[in-house]
Amino acid sequence: MRLISLTDLKSFMEMTGTIAHDQLLSGVIERVSSVIEKFLNRYLPKAVRTVSRDAGKQYYYLPAYPIDESVSLTVTCAGVAQTKNTQFFVRAEDGLIEFQKAAIPVYTNPKEVVINWTGGYAPSGESDTECLDVPDDLKEATLRQSAYTFRRRKDIGVSSVSMPDGSISKNPIDAFLLPEVKSLLVNYRRPAGEY
8 A cells, every 4th residue: 555656756855767766665655654554543545344333322433434425335233224314424534423312322232333334545546556545635744754764764773973063963763753744644543442
């Protein structure tokens, strides 16, 4: 899974025309995309998915969104199909299934709410590599982090360099994602522990 194309990253880094680092850059894109997906606490590639959850809740946050409402979306409680816009509502962009208060399924057995949906971002169809068609903020975050990771590949673990005329501090190495990258990603992050 890639959130940006190799062409995008090379253009961002002003490396157009060279193929010397293409394989390395492709690997960086894949690793950074994977780390970003984990940070966001959700699945990004579009696919058909099924989750089973305990009943008794009004809100169910799905782990892959946006929800594609143009294809089948089914919600069952204790084996009984629920009706969209009557018993439950969908907030596709947030990956949220919300039951009406009167229709909240009563808890009797574990894992009796089953939701089947298609969610995530579709492939963009770019030519050099298949990447996902994600929002611009996610692309920008991936570009910045990938460029940083590539440029810091030879000084792993170095946080400062001392020289006769003084020292230079580099970006912190205690976390993989840069602070400005995290700030771009925060609005797309699914809260930890959400169902």
